[in-house]
Amino acid sequence: MVMSPELDRTTVLRDAAAAARHIARICFKTGPPTCTGVELEWTVHDAADPARPVDRERLRQALGRHSPVTIDGTSPADRLRHGSTVTVEPGGQVEISTPPRSSIAALILATEADIAELTSELDAAGLALGRTGIDPWRAPRAVLQTPRYQAMRCVFDRRGPAGRTMMYSTAGLQVCLDAGEPERLAERWAAVHGVGPPLLAAFATADRHAGRRTGWASARMAAWLAIDPARTRPVWSPARPDRDPVAAWTEYALAAPLLCLRDDGPDWTPPPGITFGDWLAGALPRPPTMDDLEYHLSTLFPPVRPRGYLEVRYLDAQPGREWTIPLAVLAALLADPATTRAALAVAAPVADRWYSAARYGLADPPLAAAAAALFDLALTALPALELPAGPHEETSRGIRRRRAAVERGHR
Numbered sequence: 001m002v003m004s005p006e007l008d009r010t011t012v013l014r015d016a017a018a019a020a021r022h023i024a025r026i027c028f029k030t031g032p033p034t035c036t037g038v039e040l041e042w043t044v045h046d047a048a049d050p051a052r053p054v055d056r057e058r059l060r061q062a063l064g065r066h067s068p069v070t071i072d073g074t075s076p077a078d079r080l081r082h083g084s085t086v087t088v089e090p091g092g093q094v095e096i097s098t099p100p101r102s103s104i105a106a107l108i109l110a111t112e113a114d115i116a117e118l119t120s121e122l123d124a125a126g127l128a129l130g131r132t133g134i135d136p137w138r139a140p141r142a143v144l145q146t147p148r149y150q151a152m153r154c155v156f157d158r159r160g161p162a163g164r165t166m167m168y169s170t171a172g173l174q175v176c177l178d179a180g181e182p183e184r185l186a187e188r189w190a191a192v193h194g195v196g197p198p199l200l201a202a203f204a205t206a207d208r209h210a211g212r213r214t215g216w217a218s219a220r221m222a223a224w225l226a227i228d229p230a231r232t233r234p235v236w237s238p239a240r241p242d243r244d245p246v247a248a249w250t251e252y253a254l255a256a257p258l259l260c261l262r263d264d265g266p267d268w269t270p271p272p273g274i275t276f277g278d279w280l281a282g283a284l285p286r287p288p289t290m291d292d293l294e295y296h297l298s299t300l301f302p303p304v305r306p307r308g309y310l311e312v313r314y315l316d317a318q319p320g321r322e323w324t325i326p327l328a329v330l331a332a333l334l335a336d337p338a339t340t341r342a343a344l345a346v347a348a349p350v351a352d353r354w355y356s357a358a359r360y361g362l363a364d365p366p367l368a369a370a371a372a373a374l375f376d377l378a379l380t381a382l383p384a385l386e387l388p389a390g391p392h393e394e395t396s397r398g399i400r401r402r403r404a405a406v407e408r409g410h411r
Helices: 016-027 056-066 104-124 147-157 162-169 185-194 196-202 219-227 245-255 276-280 290-297 320-333 337-350 354-363 365-385 389-410
Strands: 036-042 044-046 085-088 094-097 127-129 172-177 304-306 310-316
Touching (some): 036 104, 036 320, 056 104, 147 162, 185 337, 196 320, 196 337, 245 276, 245 290, 320 337, 365 389
Antiparallel strands (some): 036 094
16 A cells, blocks of 8 residues: 555654644544543552552563553563553552444443453552552652653653652543544533542542652642643643644644653753744754644643544543543543533632642632532433443442542532
8 A cells, every 4th residue: 555645654743834734633533423532541559568669571471461661672562351551650659541443331341350350460460550640658759761751751850849749759640532423523622620629629539648648639739730730731722722722732732841852862851942833933953743742742731632532631540440430521521522521620720720720629619519510410311321330320329429539528
């Protein structure tokens, strides 16, 4: 098969217009919303002593044939039985990424089976998955070194310690939702951003780190917010609610400084302050390619990131099976246009309260009120997910339990 030049990832990008066309093509793939996926990340601990460091070799042995090549260059990197891929983050966090599924029930069933398989392998090695969004026992410590991670650390260190905290100590839950039909894209894009602060507050689990209280409901999100606003602030803003998503993401991406500059050597650290737009304008010896642009996009970490689908990144890791509750809430709120519009209307007054959500969680009264209203909407829309009777009742109870927690936190 001959690849057309415009789709050849080695094609040189000559100007911002060419970059914008490629971003629009790969980042917003529209159509009827049918699929959902999740990425679950956990800190990993010695089962007998959770404060004990866990090194790369112990992880490699525990994961066996599922080890990613970043910790074992000879590994086949087999998927788990139901299709999830396993990766290891720079602090030794383990993550599984599921294939997209056409039903929430099928997604939960397959993901729980893959979690059970992963847990069994870790159990056999005396290891256990964490239950919160940040390591409650250990200080940040590098476990995995790659040129990408070394460059990230160098760039983040220019602004302070938050980058190391994020890289080595945090764990998140990501929900991946279809972008939707072209005429619904802007509304879905706004809604997944708008509900972010109240849902972050409602599902915050990261208040304790390295053996002490942090003073934050989500110290995980606090670390992200402190790294570099040019690559971690939200793309959508209630100050410009009608901004075209593609234009907003393109502007964001081209204005973000480079985090990694790949070459054949071990040092991928870029010159300070060079944005991708600068690179397009000739700031570096060679021009960027489509592949360089796609890699740059992978180094941007806003709360919602377009990757063809919408990757929701603002939720802390949840304990045990609790990950299914925020998944169901988000899926229900996006299940039909009327519910999506209602969710956006509820969230609009608090849609910019990211800092307050991370700092105070449900102790912030406007966020608590919005979270309660969103849970009510999710409960009303839950039948649209067509869960079997057992999972439907379990999910409904879970949302109601969270709704009650909102009321307690608000008092």
